[in-house]
Amino acid sequence: MKPSKFAYVNAKTLDEALLSLKQPEAKIIAGGQSLVPLINYRLSQPSTLIDISSIIELSQISVQDHKLEIGSLVTHNQAITSKDITKFLPIISFALEHTAHKTIRNSGTIGGSAAHADPSAEWPLLIMLLDCSINIISYKNSRTILAKDFFISELTTDLKEDEIIKSFNFPKIKQNYGWSFEKIVQRSGDFALFSAGSIIEIDHNIIINSKLCVGGAGETPIRLSNIEAIIKGKNIESNFDITNDQFLSLLNPTSDEHASMEYRLYIGPQVIRNVLINSIQNYKDNKND
Numbered sequence: 001m002k003p004s005k006f007a008y009v010n011a012k013t014l015d016e017a018l019l020s021l022k023q024p025e026a027k028i029i030a031g032g033q034s035l036v037p038l039i040n041y042r043l044s045q046p047s048t049l050i051d052i053s054s055i056i057e058l059s060q061i062s063v064q065d066h067k068l069e070i071g072s073l074v075t076h077n078q079a080i081t082s083k084d085i086t087k088f089l090p091i092i093s094f095a096l097e098h099t100a101h102k103t104i105r106n107s108g109t110i111g112g113s114a115a116h117a118d119p120s121a122e123w124p125l126l127i128m129l130l131d132c133s134i135n136i137i138s139y140k141n142s143r144t145i146l147a148k149d150f151f152i153s154e155l156t157t158d159l160k161e162d163e164i165i166k167s168f169n170f171p172k173i174k175q176n177y178g179w180s181f182e183k184i185v186q187r188s189g190d191f192a193l194f195s196a197g198s199i200i201e202i203d204h205n206i207i208i209n210s211k212l213c214v215g216g217a218g219e220t221p222i223r224l225s226n227i228e229a230i231i232k233g234k235n236i237e238s239n240f241d242i243t244n245d246q247f248l249s250l251l252n253p254t255s256d257e258h259a260s261m262e263y264r265l266y267i268g269p270q271v272i273r274n275v276l277i278n279s280i281q282n283y284k285d286n287k288n289d
């Protein structure tokens, strides 16, 4: 099928893009990796496509005192190869190496992935896991929203039609920590059937804080606040005694053509256990370096 007719604007500045976005049924295009298939199937029929891929100010990664700010046009590959991201938040570079295929990673962007809001995708999971806040701009206003308020349901976010995501604030992690990410797929490059990421902050072998998030387990990436609370204050050598029911209590997976709900519930506890154990091992390995 061919796309329906649309006008095309190659925006060179954010102002130009925001002004064009005031037109009815206009839509932003960044890397085009999710939007172009939707347009080709006529699941999306924009009147105007506003191409933001030339707006240089959206492609920056900047390191500040307490955070990394990642521009919305930063591609998956740019994040994988960024020295700053690899230094401060290596889980991002690692997880994105498992995203799609090289050509897609060269074009797909953090902003596009977040706005598309596939609950099995890597960026939404990382954004939720890392307590990211999102800088959004429209022609008249700008605002910052927490990740937990941004992702509403599958393919739905809090973004309004006249808004563009400018950048993402990723707080730096202050304490010593270990991290891990695991993704279950049928074939390399596929979306996750189930995925999990964790960050465990440790002081003198005691877990002082933890972040744990799963993908493919519900309508949005889900933070496992119950498990985070259970392990807080525990010694890293202790047996956490977490039951499968506790691992599953916040999950709400569905069946689709790739995997059944039952399979996701079966694999979930094992994947979550793995990232917990591997995060602690990652901490120990780095401590001994």
Ligand SMILES: Cc1cc2nc3c(=O)[nH]c(=O)nc-3n(C[C@H](O)[C@H](O)[C@H](O)COP(=O)(O)OP(=O)(O)OC[C@H]3O[C@@H](n4cnc5c(N)ncnc54)[C@H](O)[C@@H]3O)c2cc1C
Pocket (backbone or CB within 6 Å): 027, 028, 029, 030, 031, 032, 033, 034, 035, 036, 072, 073, 098, 099, 100, 101, 104, 107, 108, 109, 110, 111, 112, 113, 115, 116, 120, 121, 122, 123, 159, 163, 164, 165, 166, 189, 190, 191, 192
């Ligand atoms: C075969 C294939 C396999 C894939 N596998 C994976 C995978 O394993 N894991 C994974 O995470 N992803 C996967 N993807 C998706 C890929 O990562 C996309 O790049 C990403 O989801 C969208 O980024 P984009 O820049 O291409 O967005 P686009 O396709 O350009 O846009 C997507 C949506 O976001 C909106 N948008 C884009 N930028 C902005 C902005 N700055 N502000 C507001 N709205 C914006 C658009 O209007 C559109 O609605 C796959 C894609 C394909 C085609």
